[in-house]
Amino acid sequence: MPTIIKRLSRRNETYVFIVLIGLCLLIEIRSGQFFSSNNLVDISSAMIVPGLFAIGAFLVLISGGIDVSFPALASLSAYATTKLLLVINYNGSIWAAILLALFIGAILGAFNGLFIAFFNLPALIVTLGTASVFKGIMQGALNSKQLTTIPAGMVEFGKKSLFIATNSVSGLTSRMPFAFLFFLLVLALTSFILRYTMFGRGIYCIGGSETSAIRAGVRVKRTKFIMYILVGMIVSVAGIFRASMMQQFHPTNMLGMELNIIAGIVLGGTLLTGGKGTLFGAILGTLLIVVVENSLILIGVPTTFKNIFIGSLIIIGTSVSIYQSTNMNGIGNKKFTKRNAV
Numbered sequence: 001m002p003t004i005i006k007r008l009s010r011r012n013e014t015y016v017f018i019v020l021i022g023l024c025l026l027i028e029i030r031s032g033q034f035f036s037s038n039n040l041v042d043i044s045s046a047m048i049v050p051g052l053f054a055i056g057a058f059l060v061l062i063s064g065g066i067d068v069s070f071p072a073l074a075s076l077s078a079y080a081t082t083k084l085l086l087v088i089n090y091n092g093s094i095w096a097a098i099l100l101a102l103f104i105g106a107i108l109g110a111f112n113g114l115f116i117a118f119f120n121l122p123a124l125i126v127t128l129g130t131a132s133v134f135k136g137i138m139q140g141a142l143n144s145k146q147l148t149t150i151p152a153g154m155v156e157f158g159k160k161s162l163f164i165a166t167n168s169v170s171g172l173t174s175r176m177p178f179a180f181l182f183f184l185l186v187l188a189l190t191s192f193i194l195r196y197t198m199f200g201r202g203i204y205c206i207g208g209s210e211t212s213a214i215r216a217g218v219r220v221k222r223t224k225f226i227m228y229i230l231v232g233m234i235v236s237v238a239g240i241f242r243a244s245m246m247q248q249f250h251p252t253n254m255l256g257m258e259l260n261i262i263a264g265i266v267l268g269g270t271l272l273t274g275g276k277g278t279l280f281g282a283i284l285g286t287l288l289i290v291v292v293e294n295s296l297i298l299i300g301v302p303t304t305f306k307n308i309f310i311g312s313l314i315i316i317g318t319s320v321s322i323y324q325s326t327n328m329n330g331i332g333n334k335k336f337t338k339r340n341a342v
Contacts, residue, residue: 109232207274
C-alpha cells in the first residue's frame, strides 16, 4: 500500500483528479446542482469535441511536437464537407459526412506531416503557418459564412440521444448525444494503439529522443507522417459532431480552442518536450478545463472571469511541465557525471 501511494503521489493525474473532485464538491456545496443528472450529462456532452481535440493534440505532444492548427483544420474540413453536401442536396445518413470529413482531414493532416516529418521543420512553426493557410482557404477560397441549415443526416444524428436526464428539482432535461459513444470509441482505439502497437510505442520513443528512436529501428519519418494524418482525421470528425450537435455550422466557433486543449493535456502530466504522459491524464486535464468553462456560473462567478481561471491553469500546467522536464534532465546529467567519474 505505501508503495502504491508513493507511486500515485508522483503522477500529475493524481493531483489533477484531487483538484477536479475538490472543484466539483465546491460547486455542489455552493449550488446544489453540479451532481444533478442533467448537469452531468451537459458536462459529458460539452466534453465530446474538446475530448477528441485532446486525443489528437496529445499524440503530437507526446511525439515532441506542438500542433496549434487542429481547430482550423477541423473547421475547414467540417465546413467543406457540410457545404458540399448541401450543394449536391444530399439527404442520406451522416456516414457520408463522416467519411468525407475523414478524407479531407487526412489530406490536411498529411500537409502538416509532409513538412514536419520529411522536411524536418519545427512542428510549432509549421502548424502556425498551416493554421493561417487553412483559415485563409476557408474564409477566402470557400467564402465561408454561417450555415443555418445543415444536411438532413447531420441534423438527425445531432438529435439522436442515448438517454435523456431530467433534473428532479428544476425539471430541466438534457440529452446525452449519440456522438458520446464515438468519442469513447476513438478514446479506446487510441489507447490501444499507444499501449499495444509498435506504432504507438514509436510515437513515445520519438518524443523521448529521435536519435534513440532511429537506433531502436523506429521509422521516424513514416511514423510522424501517419500520426499527423491520424490527427487530421480525428479532429475533422470532431468538427462534424460539433455542427451536428449545434444543428448549424459557424466557421469560426472552434478557432482559438488550441490553447485550452494544450493546457489541459499539460495539466494532465504530458511533458511539453514529449516522451512522457498518458492519454488518461490528457483527458482528465481537459475535463478540468471543461468543468471550469461550463460550471463557474453555478457558484456565482461571472463568465467574464473565466479567462482568469483558464489562464492560471495554463501557467500552472506549463510551470509543472517545465519543472518536471528540468528535473528529469538534471537527474540524467547527474547519472552521466557519476558514470564518467567512475
